[in-house]
Amino acid sequence: MTMVLHTHNVSRRFREVEALKGVSLDVASGEKVALLGHNGAGKTTLFRVILGFLRTHGGNVSIDGQSPGSRLARRDVSYLPESVAFPKMLTGREIVSFYAKLKSVDAGQVAIALEKVDLADAADRPCGGYSKGMRQRLGLAQAIVGSPKLMLLDEPTSGLDPISRQRFYTLIGEIADKGTAILLSSHGLSELELKTDRVAILRKGELVANGSLAELQRSANLPIRIRVRSNSVDVERVHMRFGGERVNGESVEFDCARPDKMDRLSAISQLGNAVSDVDISSPSLDEVYRYFSRDDAEGGDKA
Amino acid sequence: MRAILAIAQTEIRIGIRNRWVLLASIILLVFALLLALLGSAPSGATKADGLSVVVASLSTLSVYLVPLIALLLSFDAIAGEIDRGTLQLTLATPVSRGQVLFGKFCGHVAVLSMAVVFGYGIAGALVFAAGKNTGMAGIIDLIRVIVTSLALGATFVAIGYVASVSVRQTGTAAALAVAIWLFTVVLYDLALLGGLLASADGFFAKTLFPYLLLLNPADAFRVFNMAAIDAGVQAAGLAGGGNALPYLPQMAIISPFVWMAIALGLSTAILRRVQP
Numbered sequence: 001m002t003m004v005l006h007t008h009n010v011s012r013r014f015r016e017v018e019a020l021k022g023v024s025l026d027v028a029s030g031e032k033v034a035l036l037g038h039n040g041a042g043k044t045t046l047f048r049v050i051l052g053f054l055r056t057h058g059g060n061v062s063i064d065g066q067s068p069g070s071r072l073a074r075r076d077v078s079y080l081p082e083s084v085a086f087p088k089m090l091t092g093r094e095i096v097s098f099y100a101k102l103k104s105v106d107a108g109q110v111a112i113a114l115e116k117v118d119l120a121d122a123a124d125r126p127c128g129g130y131s132k133g134m135r136q137r138l139g140l141a142q143a144i145v146g147s148p149k150l151m152l153l154d155e156p157t158s159g160l161d162p163i164s165r166q167r168f169y170t171l172i173g174e175i176a177d178k179g180t181a182i183l184l185s186s187h188g189l190s191e192l193e194l195k196t197d198r199v200a201i202l203r204k205g206e207l208v209a210n211g212s213l214a215e216l217q218r219s220a221n222l223p224i225r226i227r228v229r230s231n232s233v234d235v236e237r238v239h240m241r242f243g244g245e246r247v248n249g250e251s252v253e254f255d256c257a258r259p260d261k262m263d264r265l266s267a268i269s270q271l272g273n274a275v276s277d278v279d280i281s282s283p284s285l286d287e288v289y290r291y292f293s294r295d296d297a298e299g300g301d302k303a
Numbered sequence: 304m305r306a307i308l309a310i311a312q313t314e315i316r317i318g319i320r321n322r323w324v325l326l327a328s329i330i331l332l333v334f335a336l337l338l339a340l341l342g343s344a345p346s347g348a349t350k351a352d353g354l355s356v357v358v359a360s361l362s363t364l365s366v367y368l369v370p371l372i373a374l375l376l377s378f379d380a381i382a383g384e385i386d387r388g389t390l391q392l393t394l395a396t397p398v399s400r401g402q403v404l405f406g407k408f409c410g411h412v413a414v415l416s417m418a419v420v421f422g423y424g425i426a427g428a429l430v431f432a433a434g435k436n437t438g439m440a441g442i443i444d445l446i447r448v449i450v451t452s453l454a455l456g457a458t459f460v461a462i463g464y465v466a467s468v469s470v471r472q473t474g475t476a477a478a479l480a481v482a483i484w485l486f487t488v489v490l491y492d493l494a495l496l497g498g499l500l501a502s503a504d505g506f507f508a509k510t511l512f513p514y515l516l517l518l519n520p521a522d523a524f525r526v527f528n529m530a531a532i533d534a535g536v537q538a539a540g541l542a543g544g545g546n547a548l549p550y551l552p553q554m555a556i557i558s559p560f561v562w563m564a565i566a567l568g569l570s571t572a573i574l575r576r577v578q579p
C-alpha cells in the first residue's frame with residue numbers, strides 16, 4: 001500500500017498545553033481512517049499540522065513525500081473544516097468553481113463534483129438558502145473537486161440527519177475506492193460501524209488506539225453481558241451460581257470476561273430446566289470508545 | 304494568475320450582489336449632487352468652468368468619503384474569512400497568501416471604482432448638461448478627480464487590510480478601520496491646524512507642515528487636486544498652503560501610491576504569519 005499521509009512522533013504545544021504528544025499515524029491510498037476523540041483531544045490540531053497551518057514542535061509529517069503546507073502538498077490535499085460559512089449570495093456552482101480555480105482544476109470537474117453530492121439541481125441557487133445538510137455537501141463538493149490524494153474531513157457529519165449521514169459515508173466510500181486517502185474526525189464510534197477501515201483514537205493529544213473496529217473491540221477486552229432467564233423458583237439458585245444482579249424477579253444479569261464466555265455458557269446449559277432463555281450482548285462501540293477515551297485509561301495500549 | 308482573477312472576480316460578485324456597489328454609488332452621487340447644487344451659486348458669478356468648481360468640492364468630498372468606503376470594503380477581508388472559516392479552506396489550496404491578498408485588492412478596488420465612476424460620473428454628467436459655462440477643462444478636472452480618488456481609495460483598501468490581518472475578529476477589525484479613518488481624515492488635520500495656529504510663522508508652518516501634508520495620503524490627495532484645479536483654489540481651505548509648498552504639488556500624488564505599496568507589503572507580511 002502506498003502511504004499518502006505519514007506522521008511520525010508529532011508533537012505540538014500551545015504554551016503549557018501539550019496538544020499533540022508523539023502522534024504517529026499513517027493513511028494509505030484508498031484507506032478510510034476515522035480519527036476519534038473528545039473535544040480538545042487534538043483532532044483539529046492534527047489536521048492543522050497536516051495542512052501546514054501549525055508547525056510541529058517535534059516529529060515529522062509528510063503528504064505523498066512532501067512537507068506539509070508546501071505548494072505540492074497543498075495540491076494533493078483537500079480539506080473540509082468543521083464549520084464553514086460560504087458567502088450567502090454566491091451560488092453553489094460559483095463556490096465550487098472558485099475552489100476549482102484555486103486548485104487549477106478543469107472547470108468541467110465542477111459539475112461532476114456537484115452531481116456527486118446531489119447538488120446539481122440546487123447548484124444555481126444562492127447557498128444562503130441551503131439547508132445544513134446541503135451546506136455540508138457543498139463543503140464536500142469543494143473538497144472532492146480535483147481528485148485529491150488526501151482528504152481531511154473535520155467532523156463532516158455533525159448536524160446531519162441519519163439519512164444524509166448514510167449518503168455521506170456512501171460517497172466517501174466511492175471516493176476512497178478511486179484511491180483517495182481519507183482521514184475524517186468524528187465524535188462517536190457508533191456511527192462509524194463498517195464505514196471506515198481503521199479507527200484512531202486521540203486522548204489528550206495522545207494516540208491511544210489505532211486499528212480496525214474488531215481489533216479495538218478485542219484490545220479493549222471489555223466484558224460481555226449475559227442475561228439468563230429462569231423462573232421464580234430457580235432464580236435464586238442461578239443468582240447464587242453466577243452472581244450479578246437480579247432483574248424482574250425471574251432473570252439474572254452478569255458480566256463475563258471474553259475468554260470465559262464458553263465456560264459460562266456450558267455452565268448455564270448444565271442448569272437444565274432452571275434456564276428458559278439466554279441473551280448475550282457484546283460491548284457496544286460507544287462503550288469501546290468510552291474505554292479508550294476515559295481519563296484514567298492506560299496510555300499506549302494501542303490496538 | 305488564474306487564482307488572483309478568481310479571487311478578484313468573487314469579490315466583485317459579492318460587492319455587486321450584496322448591493323455594496325449600488326449603495327456606495329448612491330452615497331457618492333447624492334453628496335456630489337448636493338455639492339454641485341451648493342457650488343453652482345458662486346460659479347455663476349465667476350468665469351471659472353462650472354464643472355471645475357464642482358470638481359473642487361468633489362475632491363474635498365473624496366477625502367472624507369472614499370477612504371471610508373474603502374476601509375468598510377476591506378476591514379472584513381481577512382478577519383471575516385477567519386471568522387467564517389473560509390480562510391483555512393482557501394489557504395489549504397495551492398494559492399499563496401500574497402495571491403489571496405492581491406486578488407482581494409484587485410476585486411475591492413474594482414468594486415470601489417464602479418462606485419466612484421458611477422457616483423461622480425453621473426453627477427458630473429448632470430452638472431455638465433445643466434451648466435451654462437462648462438467645457439473641456441471641467442471634464443478633464445472631473446476625470447482627474449475620479450482617477451486620483453481611485454488611487455486614494457486603493458490606498459485605504461490596502462490600509463484596511465493591515466487592520467484586517469492584524470486581528471482575528473471582524474468586530475475588532477471594524478473598530479480599527481473606523482479609528483484609522485478618524486485619525487487620517489479628521490484628527491490628523493485638526494492636529495496640523497492646531498500646529499499652524501500655535502506657530503503661524505515658525506519652523507512648523509514653514510518647514511514641517513508641507514511635508515506633514517505629504518505624510519498623510521488623504522492630505523496629499525487634496526494638495527494635488529487643489530493645485531491642479533485652477534478654478535477651485537478659491538474654494539479650497541488649503542489653497543493658501545499650495546502656493547508656498549517647497550515641492551511641486553503634482554508630486555503629492557506619489558504619497559498615496561507609496562502608502563499603498565507599504566500597506567500591501569505589510570499586510571502580506573502579517574498574513575504570512577497568520578494561522579487561519
